[in-house]
Amino acid sequence: MENGVHKTGQPDTPVEVLVDVLGKALQSSDIHEVKGLLENAYKLAHGLDPYLDAISTPPSEVCQELIHASLDHDWAEAHNQGKTQFLQKRECCAGALEGQLIATLCKLASAKTVLEVGMFTGTTTLAVAQALPHDGKVYALEIEDYMREFAQPYFQRAGVSDRVEVVVGPASKGIAQLAARGNRFDLAFLDADKTGYLGYYNQLMDLNLIVPGGAIIVDNTLMKGRTYYPGGVKDELADAIREFNEVVRKDARVDVVALPFRDGVSIITRRRDASAEADDVITGTAHSRILQRLKLNGKVALITGAGQGIGRAFAHALGEAGAAVAVADINGDAAERVAAELAAKGVRAIAITADVTQAKECQRMVDTVVERLGALDIAVNNAGVNFNNAAEDTPENEWDTTFSLNTKGLFLCCQAEGRHMLARGRGRIINTASMASLLVPHPQKQIAYNASKAAVVKITQTLGAEWAGRGLTVNCMSPGIVNTALIQSEALRPLAKEWLQQIPMGRLAEAAIVFMASDASSYMTGHNLVLDGGHTLW
C-alpha cells in the first residue's frame, strides 16, 4: 500500500527531502543548479548518521573502547595469520547506535534472555548484557573462535562476563544446541551470514524459541538498498535478504515492521490467536497477557508505614509496576524522602503525614489521596509496631499501643479506604499481617504483637467476605523476617543469625505485593499469603 500522506504532502522526512532535491537535480539542465542541489543532497545524507549518534546516549566507556578496537584491528593480518577462518571486515561491527537500539529494545521488552546470531567482536553483545538484569543472559553465536578471545576481556572489564555465553560454531548448530538445552529467548538479534537468515528464522519459529510477546530483530534488511534497487547487479546477498523479507511478510504467524534505520532493521513479533474460537485461556483474560495483567499503570496506591522498611519497598515495587504512589507515614520527613526517591525514578508520588490510630486522620489521608491523585485503587495497610516483652511482664500500655496501631488503626484505614472503594465498586486492600499470626516466633517474646497480627488475619477474612460481591478484594500477607535496616543493626545481628537457622530457605523474606495489587490476583480475597521461606513449616 502506498503511503498516501507522504505522497500528497510536502517532503516530510530526510529521505523524502533527498528524493525531492535529487528529483529537481535530474530535471534541471543548469549545471550550477544541479551542483547546488547535489551539494544539498550530499550534506543531508552525509550528516544523518553522525547527527543520530550525536543525539543518542553514547555506549558505556568499555563498549566504546571495544568499538574502537574492532574498527582499528588489522583484520586482513588476523586472517593471513590463520586466526580467523574468513576475511573479516571492520564494517561488520554494527556500531554504537545499533547496539544502543538493540539494548533499548531489550529494556523495553524487559528481556532476560537474548540470542545474538553473529556476534563479531561483541559490541552489541556488551551493550545488551549491560542492559539486562543481573540474572539475565545473552547467548552470542559466532563461527570464529577468535572473536570470543577478542571480546572476553571487555566483557570481564565491564563486569558482565557471567551474563554472556559465547557459543562458537555455525549458527544453525548453535541454535539447535541451545534449543536442545531448553533455552528460550525474549529477543533474538539476527546479524550473521545473510544467506543463512531464512534458516535461522525458521529454526527460531518452528522450534518455538521466542517466548510469547518476544521479538526477532533482523539487521541489514535493506542490504544497502539493493533489495529494492538492484541497479542491474546480480547479487546473492540482496537476493537472499529479499527472499527473507518476503517470506516473513507472508508468514501468518508474525507481524513485521521494517525500519530504515542504518542498513534496515526489521522487528518481527509473533501474533496471538485472534480467532473467534480462541478462548480466554489462549488469549489471556480480557485479551491481556499475564505479564500485562501485573502492570499497575493508571492505578493509585496508598501505603501506610511507607517511610522505611518493608513499606518503603512496597512503595517502590508498586511505583515500578506503574502505579502513582501515596507514601504515608507518621514521620513526615521519612515519607517525603521516599516520595522523592520515587519521583527521581519517574514515579508520580506524594507524601502524607498521618497518624493512622485516629479515624479522622485515616479519613483525611484517604481524602488527600483522592484529591491529589484522583482516586484510590490499591491500599496497603502496613504501619505497625512491635515491642519485646515476656507475657507476664507486658505492661498494659504496651498492649494498648500495639493494638491501637496494628489492629484498630489498620481497621480504621480499611474502613476509610473501603468506603471510597465501595462507592467506586472496585479496589484492592492489602494488610500486612505476619507469620506471627501462624506461629509463635522465638526466642523473642512479643505477645501483644503476635495477638495483634492474628487479629489482622481475622479482620482481613471478615472484610474479604463482607465486600466480596462489591468489587473489592481484601487480603493480607504474612511475611517472615524481613531484611530491613533494623535487622541489619548491630543489636539484632545475633538474633537475626538465630532466625536464619529457623528458616528452611536460609534467607530473609521477600514479598509479592505487585501480584496482590494487580488484576492477576482478582479471584483472591480474604487470604493470608504466607511468605516466610518455609519458616512456619518447621
Ligand SMILES: C[S@@+](CC[C@H](N)C(=O)[O-])C[C@H]1O[C@@H](n2cnc3c(N)ncnc32)[C@H](O)[C@@H]1O
Ligand atoms: C555483521 S557481523 C555481526 C555484527 C555484530 N552482531 C555486531 O552487532 O557488531 C557477522 C558475524 O557473523 C559471523 N558469522 C558468519 N557466518 C556465521 C555462521 N554461519 N554462524 C555463526 N556466525 C557466523 C561472522 O563471523 C561475523 O562475526
